[in-house]
Amino acid sequence: MTQPNSILFVTGRLAAPALEPIVREIGERNQIATEVAVLGINVAALMHVDWVARKLEVPDHVQQVILPGWCQGDLEKLSKKWDVPVLRGPKDLRDLPRWFDKRDQEPPDLSKYDIEILAEINGAPLLKTEELLRLATSYAERGANFIDYGCLPGPVASQVGEHIRELRQAGFRVSIDSFDQQEVEAAVEAGAELILSANSSNLDWITKLETEVVAIPDDFQNLDTFDPILERLEKSGVPYRLDPILEPVGFGFAASLARYYETRRRWPNAEMMMGVGNITELAEVDSAGVNFILAALCQELGIRSVLTTEVINWARESVKEFDLARRMTHYAITEKQLPKHINAGLLSLRDPRVHQLTEEELYELTHQIRDPNYRIFANDDALHLINRDGHFQGNDPFQLFLEAAELGEITPSHAFYLGYELAQAETAKRLGKQYSQDEPLNWGHLTRSEKHLSLKPTFRKSPDSNTSNNSSDIE
Structure with a gap:
């Protein structure tokens, strides 16, 4: 039964069983109405804003929509479409309670010092x-x-x-x-x-x-x-x-x-x-x-x-x-607080938290992708390079590239892009950092914006699809 002024949490089929009790606990603890919308996609990490806009219907009683943290694209498009705030949650649903509690809070005021x-x-x-x-x-x-x-x-x-x-x-x-x-x-x-x-x-x-x-x-x-x-x-x-x-x-x-x-x-x-x-x-x-x-x-x-x-x-x-x-x-x-979760600016070699896809999630993702564009993931055990042609995994990024190149044509710009991203993934794996494809590694206060999108190959239309959006190729 829906309630007025509800918060809608969006997910895929694979994560739904784990998300539902978390959302229920958030609702009970904060005395708010919550709902979960399970879209027709197994792996939530493959969602894109354009795809969500076509597949999700937001009821009138919903006052806020929270998407998976891996969802790509401009959220402002969805906010305008549904006339409600749309937020991107954490990349790991296990962080959702902590993220939800802090989503409307101002960050700690670090403007003051006396040394x-x-x-x-x-x-x-x-x-x-x-x-x-x-x-x-x-x-x-x-x-x-x-x-x-x-x-x-x-x-x-x-x-x-x-x-x-x-x-x-x-x-x-x-x-x-x-x-x-x-x-x-x-x-x-x-x-x-x-x-x-x-x-x-x-x-x-x-x-x-x-x-x-x-x-x-x-x-x-x-x-x-x-x-x-x-x-x-x-x-x-x-x-x-x-x-x-x-x-x-x-x-x-x-x-x-x-x-x-x-x-x-x-x-x-x-x-x-x-x-x-x-x-x-x-x-x-x-x-x-x-x-x-x-x-x-x-x-x-x-x-x-x-x-x-x-x-x-x-x-x-x-x-x-x-x-x-x-x-x-x-x-x-x-403030009589531990100096923890205040600011991560001094964390350079390690990240505060690292989230990785499980073997089950990687398996599902491998069987859902239908386009030629590579997804790259870094886990403790191996690097993972996945597209419609296969799931290449191992600890040697050079070997992964060679295996992928044997099964499909890779243009020079795509080769450069894959080399750059695999190098970042290998660095993250070795140091225990979070790797997210197309995003810079977090080096604390040393982090710099890395705008290399001009060299990033755009999503190409797969031969068996009429659309170039990767999420629509995986339903």
């Missing part, structure tokens, strides 16, 4: 102004709040003042990373707002500059050596941030973490900074997870600024990674 990022340009005096500004712009676009001008040991760099004036005129906030008096004084005169770093060796002249400093202990192993430094800074009215110094793994890393905790205990209201590059740059491991853990530590300890850099190749995205991490940890802590 500043100082992005260091190493060897800055050696760079031309154009390159300096290019790097600063890149850092700022990926989340940096300060551009840290990193000087070099040795002779005084005479171009410090000029460089920093250029950075300031371009709108960047700048810190100066040097112990040389002439370099620091030139930087401050040119507009630098923060000096890295101050200890007893340079307090005599640094306090006269009346500029905020990052204070470090004279002896990294002994926080008591902070006391005389802070006493002089406070007496001079110079603002400061405390940095007990994060040590690399194998050189006192755990003990240095304990010093950050102890520094916060001793000076509960002091501003603090952490130089995270000693871990991200000096440990041969992908930096995203490292940056998240360090951001979480900073968030919980109230460390409100970090110094990072992007010198080594595996840390080349550290600024953006820390930007995402500081937003996620801020949200998790302020």
